[in-house]
Amino acid sequence: MESVPTRSPFHAFLFGLFATSILAGLSTPAAGQKAGELFEEVSEVLQEDYYDRNFRRNDLQTLVQKYRPQAQASRSLAEERSVIHEFLSHVPASHLALYSEATYETMLAELQGEARLTYGFQLVRLGEDFFVHTALEGGPAEQAGLLTGDRVVRLNGEAPENSPLLDWRSDDAWLPDPPIHDVLCPGQSFLYMLVERSPGLFLYIPVAPKWYSAVEATRASVQILETDRHRFGYVHFWFIHFSGLSKLLRELIAGDFAQCDALILDLRGRGGSAAEVYRILNVFDGRRDVWDKPMIALVDQFSRSAKEVLSYEIQQRQIGWLVGEPTAGAVIPATFRPVGRKAVLMFPSTTLGKHTKLLEGQGVQPEVEVRAARRFQQGADPILQAGIHSLLRHLKGNRHG
Secondary structure, three states: OEEEOOOOOOOOOOOOOOOOOHHOOOOOOOOOOOOOOOHHHHHHHHHHHHHHHHHHHHHHHHHHHHOOOHHOOOOHHHHHHHHHEEEEEEEOOOOOEEEEEEHHHHHHHHHHOOOOEOOOOOEEEEEEEEEEEEOOOOHHHHHHOOOOOOOOEEEEEHHHHHOEEEEEEEEOOOOOOOOOEOOOOOOOOEEEEEEEOOEEEEEEEEEOOOEEEHHHHHHOOEEEEEEOOOOEEEEEEEEEEOHHHHHHHHHHHHHHHHHHHHHEEEEOEEEEHHHOOOOHHHHHHHOOOOOOOOOOEEOOOEEEHHHHHHHHHHOOOOEEEEEOOOOOOOOOOOOEEEOOOEEEEEEOOOOOOOHHHOOOOOOOOOOOEEOOOOOOOOOOOOHHHHHHHHHHHHHHOOOOO
């Protein structure tokens, strides 16, 4: 990692995967596909299977007619994808996005706990700039010295928006999320990055890819935070994987966290499996509960779906309290459908009953609200610090800090 003088001029959740064996259906479109054909595939899927029949019957066709001419006039596939994103943003539900095959495959691997060759981070676009987002603990980016909140100036010498390594945006179209992008890892090559850590401080950081997973990042996140003569066990659930997290939590409580005064469960970012949510809740509130000390959950605007159900139940069952930002309000199951052009449509074809009715479009409000810093964080974590402060106050007799 090398400092550059300041004069340098550079400046998802899935409650259930209804797309079992979807990869077998992914295919490269035949040569000669015309502009607008991808849009037609997307709109056809929604007209057939979007969960809200009334919207399909009364409103969807009007939207299709509005955006079809723009899609047909697109001069590139990227331009047509932008039209589709704008079209989807007017369909009132979460879990609406056009994924690349690569992003879909990565997400599916993560939910299954499988390792993949990765640089270990995503990018978030804030305004015209790209910043490091979700740098996995123990992953290659973090090991190389990259920090969440670093502004990315160059990827292998190119501006991020021009880099072939920047995958399509994968944020929910209807929600006010900023664009999120995976960084493609096509092989064993180093990724050479120029980042701005703080205004005017530029760093060259080479990142070597490695086989890694969010499960490994969760295990790498485990630590005991000691402050003011108290010990807090901390673990970050990157995804609510199909299985395994409740078992890990029980192991930590019986082992590393046994002598801790409180637990910090970090639920920031993405979602996962609903079935595992209830197994996690049973650790705190069930016939085999094993933790009865104070507990907080950290949340942010990217906490969604399964994590929102978990957050809501933590509040309702009075297991603990939440610290951070209001969650995304994305509580509806996702279905996936290949639509050609190496694209996979994520969309809702059903609901999750009570939790969808209560939380979709609303989110969960934390008891202690703190805004995240996403630009130039330099290792700072205001939500975590607020959580620690809240626990200390609670242990001194002040409810929820």
